[in-house]
Amino acid sequence: AQSVTQLGSHVSVSEGALVLLRCNYSSSVPPYLFWYVQYPNQGLQLLLKYTSAATLVKGINGFEAEFKKSETSFHLTKPSAHMSDAAEYFCAVSNWDNQGGKLIFGQGTELSVKP
Amino acid sequence: DTGVSQDPRHKITKRGQNVTFRCDPISEHNRLYWYRQTLGQGPEFLTYFQNEAQLEKSRLLSDRFSAERPKGSFSTLEIQRTEQGDSAMYLCASSQTLQETQYFGPGTRLLVL
Numbered sequence A: 001a002q003s004v005t006q007l008g009s010h011v012s013v014s015e016g017a018l019v020l021l022r023c024n025y026s027s028s029v030p031p032y033l034f035w036y037v038q039y040p041n042q043g044l045q046l047l048l049k050y051t052s053a054a055t056l057v058k059g060i061n062g063f064e065a066e067f068k069k070s071e072t073s074f075h076l077t078k079p080s081a082h083m084s085d086a087a088e089y090f091c092a093v094s095n096w097d098n099q100g101g102k103l104i105f106g107q108g109t110e111l112s113v114k115p
Numbered sequence B: 001d002t003g004v005s006q007d008p009r010h011k012i013t014k015r016g017q018n019v020t021f022r023c024d025p026i027s028e029h030n031r032l033y034w035y036r037q038t039l040g041q042g043p044e045f046l047t048y049f050q051n052e053a054q055l056e057k058s059r060l061l062s063d064r065f066s067a068e069r070p071k072g073s074f075s076t077l078e079i080q081r082t083e084q085g086d087s088a089m090y091l092c093a094s095s096q097t098l099q100e101t102q103y104f105g106p107g108t109r110l111l112v113l
Helices: none
Strands: A005-006 A008-012 A019-026 A032-038 A044-049 A056-058 A064-068 A073-077 A087-094 A109-112 B005-008 B008-012 B019-024 B031-037 B044-049 B055-056 B066-067 B075-079 B088-095 B106-112
Touching: A005 A087, A008 A019, A019 A032, A019 A087, A019 A109, A032 A064, A032 A073, A044 A056, A044 A064, A044 A073, A056 B008, A073 B088, B005 B088, B008 B019, B019 B088, B031 B075, B044 B066, B055 B066, B075 B088
Parallel strands: A008 A109, B008 B106
Antiparallel strands: A005 A019, A019 A073, A032 A044, A032 A087, A056 A064, A064 A073, A087 A109, B005 B019, B019 B075, B031 B044, B031 B088, B044 B055, B066 B075, B088 B106
């Protein structure tokens, strides 16, 4: 079975500081990995996805994530936080081969950005 | 491309009542997914359709839940005899094919009193 663990339910950074949101996955088959962002009372928006091509994935709004198989990690980073980055972030894993593409989400990390 | 839409956005009901939610996927998207998100948690998979065929249902989906996608376009999720534990955000997502990105709607927030 696949699962995702997001370390830290709340992360607070200062504006301009590095953002690092941690995600570890468990999968018995090569995974496909995703980061989604959710603003209050809204649905989820895809930030980036890893689908077995380049291990360093660049997404929207300056975010990127690196797939590290040896560490079973897919941490999300952004060099300089902006106030508009404050939101809930979800890491998800999927297996297109035999899981129908359903997404398995972590519990989420709420990012706060201080002025 | 108008995005995935869901209706209603909010629903308050009394325990024991039936409720129905609607999801309109992005035009020509063959796959449609339903997820449930409770407060402070990530979304959990409920069920998905490829065209009009319902291909998988989660064990989270009790007999009180039923979903349809009659013509392979919009989908409905019905909850019968609602319980307070059904209070959650119900999210719909669609994708064009298996490998394509899932686009999410704004969700329907259900409160069962």
